[in-house]
Amino acid sequence: MTQNKWQALRDHHAGVAARGIMDLFADPLRAGQFSVQAGEMMLDFSKTNIDATGLALLLHLAEQSRVAAKRDAMFAGDKINVTEGRAVLHTALRAPEGVKVMVDGVDQMPQVHAIRARMTAFAEDVRSGRFTGQGGAITDVVNIGIGGSDLGPVMATAALAPSHDGPRVHYVSNVDGAHIADTLAGLNPETTLVIVASKTFTTIETMTNADTAKAWMAQKVANPGAQFAAVSTAADKTAAYGIDPARVFGFEDWVGGRYSLWGPIGLALMLAVGPEAFGEFLKGGRDMDERFLSEPFAQNMPVLLALVGIWHNQICGHTTRAVLPYDQRLLRLPAYLQQLEMESNGKRVAMDGSDLQTESGPVVWGEPGTNGQHAFYQLIHQGTRTVPCEFLVAKQGHELELAHQHLLLVANCLAQSEALMRGRSLAEATEIMAKKGLTGTELDMQARHRVFPGNRPSTTLVYPKLTPFVLGQIVALYEQRVFVEGVILGINSFDQWGVELGKELALALQPILEGKQGTAGKDGSTAALVKFLKS
DSSP: OOHHHHHHHHHHHHHHTTSOGGGGGGSTTHHHHTEEEETTEEEEOOSSSOOHHHHHHHHHHHHHTTHHHHHHHHHHTOOOBTTTTBOOOGGGGGOOTTOOOEETTEEOHHHHHHHHHHHHHHHHHHHHTSSEETTEEOOEEEEEOOGGGTHHHHHHHHHTGGGOOSSEEEEEOOSSHHHHHHHHTTOOGGGEEEEEEOSSSOOHHHHHHHHHHHHHHHTTOSOGGGGEEEEOSOHHHHHHTTOOGGGEEOOOTTSOGGGOTTTGGGHHHHHHHOHHHHHHHHHHHHHHHHHHHHSOGGGOHHHHHHHHHHIIIIITOOOEEEEEEEOGGGTTHHHHHHHHHHHHHOOSBOTTSOBOSSOOOOEEEOOOTTGGGGTTHHHHHHSSSOOOEEEEEESSOSOGGGHHHHHHHHHHHHHHHHHHHHOBOHHHHHHHHHTTTOOHHHHHHHHHHTOBOOOOOEEEEEESOOOHHHHHHHHHHHHHHHHHHHHHHTOOTTOOGGGHHHHHHHHHHHHHHTTSSOOTTSOHHHHHHHHHHHO
């Protein structure tokens, strides 16, 4: 990407930066022209300072970045993860029968469908009671993983709570013993199934927790391995752990952890909601894939969402992004997207190893509404930094008997995006406080505290109801958004070398903390912290 391609957008932004977003709505057609639909889902990005010229420049940026060619290469099985020499085919996990995906001349889909069939059979056995623990039918499932082996299933299991009709599903990720202890407390080891999710079966946090769970189960169960399953490719290690190969589900190296929810990593989700609902989730993801593949960029929801992100971060200089689902069951979506975006696009070098010529991905964070309104909205409304916000809301909730509460929820969602854009001027605040009887310097001071700068951008994603199909659409939408942003930035969104150094140093520190080694070679701060922790 040459600098002049960025420069055209920066020059345009410099000319419109002082313009109010509200002013753009002088055009009565703006809301329709700056929104896009995908089936029953709509993305509104009209509450941003992107105008027709800016959108045209952004679309041109996507075309010049060869997004279409690289998209097609990803779906075709080309090894676009160049630093690891791998294809990137999480999309294959949700592809239907009849689709071929070739890697090194071999169609990967028969294996994908075979593993899914095994997952389905096992899930049906557990859910029906044909597979039992020592004490009878499985009542609880404990999924032990971390990162991509945890965040996706945790998020989706919470999101699809209305579809739960299987055993209770619990998740453990943190190596902090409190997590596994609190999760196992109150469970019956004789009716608990443990899933260990680790591709290599060596992830230290996961295996430490797995050992703890196995020891807990062994207190009551004669053969704890019989109540363990694994999501792993290390067949020798899972066998040594006592897990029957029939309960081991592997996946290929062309599936990155944070993109792996669609396959065996989703086993715990399938156990909770059943194979049929899990299949609907896959269909929703595939629906978004097909739209991403076929629709022109000007009507392509993943592309447009990515371009809005590029506009706000790389062009406007807003380095953070708040994800605000007005849907309690999406409470873990911000954390899931945090990993998806920040592990994928939190890079400092381009594909060829040269320094990036622009900022990399944004800081992603958020909480569900309306909780966030009583926590951090103060900053996004009146703070000194502009935080682009991404609202998500359903037309309808599952609790029809509480429709009045859903109406209040939606009203709050729409009000917040309107307030961020509209703001409140000093004149308006002064008039309000004057009506309360204030005058003089007291009036001026109190009014200034009630000014909202406004002109703060947001998008709103509206979907019909949070079903398995719709959740699949949402997750795939954000996956493809991250891909498009990465292509435009010229980086590899599918490696994560930034997590390695800390792991290496942690392994080196463990024997020091155990007293087996001294702190020679450690910096003064780390050595002092070790000394204090051991004192």
